[in-house]
Amino acid sequence: MNFERNNIRQMAGYASGEQPDDELTIKLNTNENPYPPSPQVNEVLNQFNPASLRRYPPATALTFRRLAAELHGLDPENVIATRGGDELLRLVITTFVDPGEKIGMTDPTYSLYPVLAQIQDCPIVEVPLLDDWTLPGEFARSMNDAKVKLTFLVNPHAPTGALLPIDLVSKLASKLDSILLLDEAYIDFVDHDYQTSHLVKQHDNLVILRTLSKGYSLAGLRFGYGLANHSLIEPMLSKTRDSYNLDLISQLIAEAAISDQGYASGNWVKVITERARLKDQFHALGLLCNNSQANFLLVTIPDSVNCSAADLYKNLKERHILVRYFNTERLDDKLRISIGTRAENDQLLSTLGELLNPS
Numbered sequence: 001m002n003f004e005r006n007n008i009r010q011m012a013g014y015a016s017g018e019q020p021d022d023e024l025t026i027k028l029n030t031n032e033n034p035y036p037p038s039p040q041v042n043e044v045l046n047q048f049n050p051a052s053l054r055r056y057p058p059a060t061a062l063t064f065r066r067l068a069a070e071l072h073g074l075d076p077e078n079v080i081a082t083r084g085g086d087e088l089l090r091l092v093i094t095t096f097v098d099p100g101e102k103i104g105m106t107d108p109t110y111s112l113y114p115v116l117a118q119i120q121d122c123p124i125v126e127v128p129l130l131d132d133w134t135l136p137g138e139f140a141r142s143m144n145d146a147k148v149k150l151t152f153l154v155n156p157h158a159p160t161g162a163l164l165p166i167d168l169v170s171k172l173a174s175k176l177d178s179i180l181l182l183d184e185a186y187i188d189f190v191d192h193d194y195q196t197s198h199l200v201k202q203h204d205n206l207v208i209l210r211t212l213s214k215g216y217s218l219a220g221l222r223f224g225y226g227l228a229n230h231s232l233i234e235p236m237l238s239k240t241r242d243s244y245n246l247d248l249i250s251q252l253i254a255e256a257a258i259s260d261q262g263y264a265s266g267n268w269v270k271v272i273t274e275r276a277r278l279k280d281q282f283h284a285l286g287l288l289c290n291n292s293q294a295n296f297l298l299v300t301i302p303d304s305v306n307c308s309a310a311d312l313y314k315n316l317k318e319r320h321i322l323v324r325y326f327n328t329e330r331l332d333d334k335l336r337i338s339i340g341t342r343a344e345n346d347q348l349l350s351t352l353g354e355l356l357n358p359s
Helices: 006-010 039-047 050-054 062-072 084-096 112-119 139-145 166-175 197-201 230-240 248-259 261-284 309-318 342-356
Strands: 079-082 102-107 124-128 148-154 179-183 206-211 224-228 296-300 334-338
Touching: 006 112, 039 248, 050 248, 062 079, 062 224, 062 248, 079 084, 079 230, 084 112, 084 148, 084 179, 084 206, 084 224, 084 230, 102 112, 102 139, 112 124, 124 139, 139 148, 139 166, 166 179, 166 197, 197 206, 197 224, 224 230, 248 261, 261 296, 261 342, 309 334, 309 342
Parallel strands: 102 124, 102 148, 148 179, 179 206
Antiparallel strands: 079 224, 206 224, 296 334
16 A cells, blocks of 8 residues: 655655765865865864753744844844755745745756655746846746746856846845745855845745755754744744754754854865866867856756766766766756865866867
8 A cells, every 4th residue: 555645746856066075086066165164063072961951942943043044134023043045945835835836947957946845736837037047027827827936046146157237136035925935045156145035024925945054064064054034033043943853963063064164164165266277178178168257157068078967077087086966858968066175176187188189
């Protein structure tokens, strides 16, 4: 007997990036930060008293929420701390979207969005991005005409790294009849001042997702947070969030990491610098990539290169370098390559040179 709900039985799950077991593989496939977390994280771990684990952790992560609120010029009531950004996505859906109501997004986008929509048994409304990966001018109208309840936008966009202007984000929030979830997982790697947190004071339908996975080198911790009007935060915080959703060690580590802005921003600059260098070097190898404001580049393998994207992905994997290949329309001639350390990037460039220009 099969006890699955019909919509669960019919769907496919989320496909995570490959996670190698060995220490030799250069891992440029899941957009992790190539640098270690703040030394303050080490201090937290070294000084942690295991006896404190006998008690439950702070239920709403108030200390972290105060730190995040101060960082963004908001109040703690505008912040919710979650088990990774993905928990926030799920909370927004289960709190505000009934089964059967529509969820909107672009095509392409973060591949977890449609999975979460299917779990909630919500129809998906997709609007294709233009050829230059920008939003169509009628995006908001398309969402409203379809009576979408929740709209997902990842910004900088995944998998392209394209960035929406702040005024466009504000206009979208004003025009949309739905909640707008702005996923800023990669926002720390923007190469200029770019702050959207003030918009939650202007738009009561805007939720901004942040994560410590990328910018703070804590992908293994699973800690994120959301910024929004209190009317959106309160029901998630007090009704639909799991009880004690964040363990004590995670909260202490997150507090230490977000407090050390000097260290984190230094790593962001290193990633931005390497991103620019890699883009130039890819072009020199005959590979094409658009501007990216994330910690990855979407690289097109043109017809002039005597190798398909799929084959190049396999050849790199055989040489212990992992990148991401998407076997989907509009992306099947491309590879998404995370920015590594300078040494990792040099090895990637050297290997690409050997594969693309064999002597």
